[in-house]
Amino acid sequence: PRKVILDMDPGVDDAIALCVALAEPEFDLLAVTATGGNVGPKQATLNVQTIIEQVDPARWPRIGAATPDQLLRTDARHLMGTDGFCGANFPVAELHNRHNSIKVLSDEIRGAAGEVTVIATGPLSNIASLLQAEPDLATEIGHLIILGGAVAGPGNITAAAEFNIYCDAESARQVFQSPVTKTLIPVDVSSQVMLGLDVLEKLKHSGSRTAQFLSKILPNAFRMQRQVLGLEALAVHDVVAVTAAMHPNLFTTEPLHGDVETAGELTHGATVFDRRIVTDSRPNMDVAVDVDADGVLRYILGRLEAGV
Ligand code: BDR
Ligand code: CA
Numbered sequence: 001p002r003k004v005i006l007d008m009d010p011g012v013d014d015a016i017a018l019c020v021a022l023a024e025p026e027f028d029l030l031a032v033t034a035t036g037g038n039v040g041p042k043q044a045t046l047n048v049q050t051i052i053e054q055v056d057p058a059r060w061p062r063i064g065a066a067t068p069d070q071l072l073r074t075d076a077r078h079l080m081g082t083d084g085f086c087g088a089n090f091p092v093a094e095l096h097n098r099h100n101s102i103k104v105l106s107d108e109i110r111g112a113a114g115e116v117t118v119i120a121t122g123p124l125s126n127i128a129s130l131l132q133a134e135p136d137l138a139t140e141i142g143h144l145i146i147l148g149g150a151v152a153g154p155g156n157i158t159a160a161a162e163f164n165i166y167c168d169a170e171s172a173r174q175v176f177q178s179p180v181t182k183t184l185i186p187v188d189v190s191s192q193v194m195l196g197l198d199v200l201e202k203l204k205h206s207g208s209r210t211a212q213f214l215s216k217i218l219p220n221a222f223r224m225q226r227q228v229l230g231l232e233a234l235a236v237h238d239v240v241a242v243t244a245a246m247h248p249n250l251f252t253t254e255p256l257h258g259d260v261e262t263a264g265e266l267t268h269g270a271t272v273f274d275r276r277i278v279t280d281s282r283p284n285m286d287v288a289v290d291v292d293a294d295g296v297l298r299y300i301l302g303r304l305e306a307g308v
Helices: 012-022 041-055 101-111 125-133 135-139 163-167 169-177 198-206 209-229 237-246 293-306
Strands: 002-008 027-034 062-065 117-120 143-147 182-185 251-260 271-274 285-291
Touching: 002 012, 002 101, 002 237, 012 027, 012 041, 012 209, 012 237, 012 293, 027 041, 027 101, 041 062, 041 209, 062 101, 101 125, 101 135, 117 125, 117 237, 125 135, 125 169, 143 237, 163 169, 169 251, 182 237, 182 251, 198 209, 198 293, 209 293, 237 293
Parallel strands: 002 027, 002 117, 027 062, 117 143, 143 182, 182 285
Antiparallel strands: 251 271, 251 285
16 A cells, blocks of 8 residues: 555635545555644644544545644635534544644654655645755655646636645745656646535445545535535546546646746746746646546545545
8 A cells, every 4th residue: 555645725626636535445544734724723733633533544545634823825714614514513632742733744754754645635735844944854754745736727716826726825836846756637627527526425325434424414515515606516626636646647747837927916826837948947846737537536536435
């Protein structure tokens, strides 16, 4: 099995991503580290805990707590409710003696240097802080897969910027510029994979813990997405990044130099890729430019139906 850490800001699509990761026998899930994003840092930490309590309490990977005073430019409560789970309000008690996400990332990456795939599906604050505190870890992370940015399309939180990058553009810029081996799944690729309402029927028949948990969130998530965005199917961005770790062959990638705008008035948090024919910049990441959306959807549905 592949050693994996998920760094996330749950959030509905982060929850689906973690459900798939928990149901993937080829993953050795070392830790799940929380960051604020869709909701504030405290709620994000509780939500990571909730998903694991509800879906796979026996496994209990290490949980990292988001930095309580983390500063973020926005959140997604308009789309996911104040609890991040569209009002499902799971009972959860805050854990004591929990380590900070940055400490958990550091321990686990050092413990298996060069072997760990980190999948980051929230703002990149934790990863940037980690690399700032311990720059040598940049070459100890086996692979960093980032869900964020936009390479071919518009932004989704401002006209120019994608949500995860916009929330903490300075951190994203540091991570982009770092020597970590990384793959970016931009939002124009992740939006090609949409979950239809038929997933609810499938989950009903499955009866697993995963299915029970998601059945408490997804109907409201479909409803809120319809009300706010006018979409009938559910965007599931983050789980597309998890799929990229498992089945990279479903993606077409290009080596590109990517950077993040941190000073622009209209473009703050926009990702910028150098696609000039003649350039002296060197690629610093692989960027997904196309995806076999049906293949990804089949994989996701298969894992969700199997469940835990
Ligand atoms: C990203 O924004 C968040 O709201 C989602 O969880 C996803 O990580 C997509 O732009
Ligand atoms: Ca997310």
